[in-house]
Amino acid sequence: MSDTTLHRQVLVAALVLLAGVAGVATGTPVTVDDTSPPVQKIDTAVAQTDTTNESQNLTATVVHDENHLELSPTRGQNVSIRTNAAAGTKLTVELRENGMFTDQYDAMVSENGTATLSLDLRSLEPGTNVSLVVRHGQQTLTKASGIVTELSVTFVHEGDRLVVQQATDRTIRVETNAGVGTNLTIEAKSGGEFLKASGVTVAEDGMATGTFDFDDVTSGTEFTVSVRDGSRTLAETDGVILNESAMVTETTDAPTETTTDDTETTADETGTTTGGDSESGVPGFGVPVALLALVAGVALARRG
Known part of the structure; x- marks a missing residue:
């Protein structure tokens, strides 16, 4: 029994040895499996932004004061967009004129949650109806309508x-x-x-x-x-x-107007006459003169 086992082990070893020798003899190369893909570097900032955007419901609002956008027919017409998209996210804004596609702009979201785009509306006439469509990828975030105003x-x-x-x-x-x-x-x-x-x-x-x-x-x-x-x-x-x-200086102060009132003065209004009024009511005579006249009258009466 033990001899049989020993014979089997020797036979297996011989077969293995013969297979190795046969491979060398036939020139069969020994290959190494190198089919694994190379390691790729990942931009962690971009990956984090994409993950954040995918994990939340993105929203955006075009900022304007009135019920609709009032845009000037000029270049450099700035429009701001508020959004909850992560900083560094690129938004795409379509400009439509009377419902028809006119132009497209890209706007990057800043750290404060806003994205600003600069429009060139010089080719549009006052009164033209326009709209802005804000997108992120294939997702439409918001739309805003407006009108091109007369420039003053x-x-x-x-x-x-x-x-x-x-x-x-x-x-x-x-x-x-x-x-x-x-x-x-x-x-x-x-x-x-x-x-x-x-x-x-x-x-x-x-x-x-x-x-x-x-x-x-x-x-x-x-x-x-x-x-x-x-x-x-x-x-x-x-x-x-x-x-x-x-230098020419203009005076904005109005000229001062001087008005002279004509005052009419009479003896009755002032209570003064040329001779003056006496307290006795006799015109032209004061109290001393009246007393002297009275004394003279008494003296004449005594002589008589």
Whole structure:
């Protein structure tokens, strides 16, 4: 029994040895299984953002004051979007004109939960109905309707024309209904020749202020100043540059009117006459004169 077992073990060992020798003899290469995929690096920030967005119900709101958006036909028309999407999320905003696709913009969500996009609406006429569709991937987050308004730009100055001092850091101000953050250009020309230009941004109060250096411009130079949006002229007015001694100052105080009342004075109103009134009621005589007359009368009576 033990011999049989021993024979079997020897036979197996011999078979294994023969198989190895056969492999070497036939030149069969020994291969190593290297089919496992390479290790990929993962952007943890992007992964975290995507996970956050997938794990919550994304919402967004287009920020505006009125019942609908009022947009200016200018470039650089800023629109803000509030959202609960994680910072770094890219939103896609479609601009539609009268229901038809016009343009598309991308807006990144900031740390404070807002995304800002800058629209170029120069090709749209006032009165055009527009809408904004905010998307994240294939998901529509919100829609907002609006209208393109008539653009108004007015120069702010006193008097009939704009007067600017011949000095540095001179300002020219305009008031406009263009959207907050809209970028415009204020440009000064004299006799058709370029003088100065200043880029301005519309503030929350609707004002835009340009700063100029007119120190090298001759006093008395008349010029034309315009507000431009790219190649378009939005407003224009005439002005003059004067040195300090020639500055025109307008007085806004109204002239003082002096009225003289005619006072009629009579003897009755003042209680005074040329001779004066006596207490005895006898015109022209006072109390001493009356006493003297009385004494004289008594003396005459005694003589009689």
